[in-house]
Amino acid sequence: MGQLCCFGTSPLSASWPLYRFEEIDSTNTEAKRRAAEGSFNNQWIVASTQTAGRGRQDRAWSSPVGNIFTTALFAEPGGISVALRVPFAAALAVVDTVLSVAPAAPVRVKWPNDVRVDHQKVSGILVETGGAGDRLWIAAGTGINVAYAPDNVGQGATSLNRLSAQVLDLKEVLDFYHSAFEARLAQAKVTFDGVRKDWLKYAEGRNEKVSVRVGDTYEEGVFEDLEQDGALRLRLPDGSARIIRAGEVNLIGRA
Template sequence: MKEETLDYEDFKSDLSSKYMGRSVYYFDSIDSTNTKAKKLASKGAKEGTVIISEEQTAGRGRLGRSWISPKHKGLWMSIILRPNIEPINAVKITQIVAAAIHKSINCLGIKSLIKWPNDIVLNDKKLCGILTEMNAELNTINYVVIGIGINVNLNEDEIPKDIRAIATSLKIESKDTVDRKALLCSILANFEIFYDEFLKNFNMETALKICRENSAILGKEIQVIKKDSCLCAKAIDITNDGRLLVEYKDGSKEYLISEEVSVRGLMGYI
């Protein structure tokens, strides 16, 4: 039986987005879609270009972590963006992507949650990670690359033993195989809507509403992990500019920026 693939010819007729995913670089295997995307972006690849691979041999997550990406089992892709915004505002795009992925997954009848700033979780386990990278000058963004890794049809034995307690897939949780092409098209369409809304007037209202209402951590006690410290705090809110407001045990509050910290539950991942 031939494996289902994610070549552009396989899904273009189902794609409703205007420019997201209308230019596609497809690979059977690649080291990292983000690495390839940055090379293509530096050579002028247009906004909405998608780099997608059936597997990654050196997939990456935030803070240099590795990402397991077995062949034909997930969505391993990167999107090239060229937003006309201040570089400081690029971090907001991660929340927009998270909202789009959450909406698409929930359209499958699967109730996921968003763990600020860049993870989608299911039953307290990580399902998806988002890696945002940027090339910019002082006041100008040259390009942004959004890396997305979603565990779609991995079986439990295909998730490394050392992370099985904190990682899962849509197939494991739903007990059913998920159509990767349909999910891909849905994510690209939802992201384009939220992203265009943001670019038009810097309005993230729709995406932030989804992130707040479906947060895995708001109202909970969490660990705030920085380079030289780990403190307990309560997650209070996600601000209009995508920062996480936390309150520490001594009553002091802080607005966290995603590039600076990791967030964990008191007893583990959530």
């Protein structure tokens, strides 16, 4: 495996307990079961394969053995304002992981949290919440293509093995991602500013014309910026701005 990098000034080190399954329906579903039972202290849930993996908008997520399927389950007393930062923190943790094994990869993040290299998807992130007040919990699920690039994800896909031109140690990659996520989450809990600035360095399509699907409609404009709550600022052809908090971005003329 390539040399691991550090986040900030300290070496990465994961600290949360880990619960491992050879096969499970979905790591996020298991996290929600645990949360319903009141068990949502910091923890990782990992599976070798999933029988009912899910992505955003309830899309099926292919789960072959050899890829990463993991969910971070934790309480968030900071409330929804902090919860909104988590998808961006998770995406940056994936970026950190990609660059740790393929430093030259032109990795980008398609708003809000699809990590891609040359417009090919390498990861998917699904963040779900529940509870309220000081019992608000977050389940941040991440799938990373390590050994295999599934061909049924609705877009081109790639894998870390392909990007690094080597057969990576799955456990080492998983440990690195867990460490990176914990570090990025700590960054996000303090303020969104640092996460936002780092995310924008990798933003796919910024200052380009994009099409954003919002519900059943499409809005075209220039992806101008990321708002302080993580919303996308779209500059419309008439010069006005539209702030979009939920949607799916596509680059005009590209996948």
